[in-house]
Amino acid sequence: MPAERIREHTVPVAAARRRRLRADRARQLADLLRHQVLAGHFPGGVLPLEDTLAADYRASRNTVRQALDLLRGERLVARQPGVGTVVVCAKYPHGLDRLQGLAETLHDHGTVTNEVRAVGPVPAPAPVAERLRVPEHGDVLYIERLRRLDGLPLSLDLTYVPMDIGARLLDCDLEHTDVFRLLETLTGRPLGHAEVTLEAVNADAHSAAVLQAPRGAAVLMLERLTHLDDGRPVDLEFIRFRGDRITMSGLLRRDR
Template sequence: MTPEPTPLRTPARRADRARQVADIVRQQIHAGAIEDSLPTEQELAAEFTVSRNTVRDALALLKDEGLIERAPKIGTHVARRKYDHGLDALLGLKETLRGHGEVRNEVRAATRTTPPPAVARKLRLAPGEPAVYIERLRWFGDLPLSLDLTYLVPDIGDEVITRDLETNDVFALIEQISGGPLGSADLALEAITADTHSAATLQMPEGGALLLLERLTKLDDGRPVDLEYIRMRGDRITMRGSLTRPPERTDWRLT
């Protein structure tokens, strides 16, 4: 018996196609492939093989994000860009944005504290051993870009908080104080919505998108020294990295 042919999938709805177009155009903007003016609706429709109505829907999504501006007889232009934050190199924010502008730190707290047990365990501190806590609002020009909560082991943290925290990355200070390089970091990244306090601090809408990064940084010898919880504005930061397939992954081989 001849097997029944597999039915074709239902064609994508206009909303699905609009989202696909928006995703690609968004990344072209972030990558600098589109510098100022976007192609016309007709050109985009031809490029993506979709209707002009689908293109309009895609551009409406990007406009709602604040990424583009549209005006009759003027066209569609990039309104603002996001800043790239790498995931494949251990860099502080000042190092990451070097060449784009100046990062300054508004130090909101710098003190010794008894850390929560979960923090103490990650920093390998004994029960009751203090840590140094630093809270900074990181400004990029006139833009509040991230809110950083940092716990440091006391032998390094006590010295860090005597230094200039307004203009220096903590990473650079740790290396100066320890006399050696940072080695690696374990990190977790997730999307959260901005609570009332975070939104007000970062001057963004309540419920807006935040990137929450937990990063445990170690010295070159593997000793953990710095645990951070960083809230970054999702509307102004893009995480980028280069990933390599592990050599032990051989599931693709036919058996």
């Protein structure tokens, strides 16, 4: 291949590689800044100036700007005239290493309230019946709740409970009390363990409307099957969290 043709191919490839490396560095910086934002590291919720961030993280101004653009796209920060870049959306920590209800988990961050949107017996779908160990098509109690933290929509919870316990739940205060606490009171037994799956899913039209989130936006789906301390499964939940308002964390230990 003639030298001129080689140069023609080499220049665009090199330029594309430089752009990719800049984008990689911006994502890396955005990850570091996101952690600082969520940890409340910046006094008054105001991030340092771009020059200061560039010096602190040994990054170029362009990299800093691209990183801040990524955080703005996530609606974590915004540019405020005369102030700079400010934190506009706090995320609340939800632990994955303890079995707690939402009000117990977030009691230091505000008041959790429940809007009970639906409650009543329904025939158990086969996967629900199998996991709760109840007869297929026999009734289970279905509960749908919109959960708010200090008035802000946080999660949409769909819950299935065996009917021998669920019938008594109908007389309980589901608007102001975690189901976990009610289950322990009604059964006279403590909860033991839960099987948990966490994944990102797109919000369907119903979930998006209830959570006041854009249709198709990514939400965190927590699927949890909770057992009493004797091993009996008593609570199957499908919880859709607004991903811009919650962060999941836990302490993991390596088995030896």
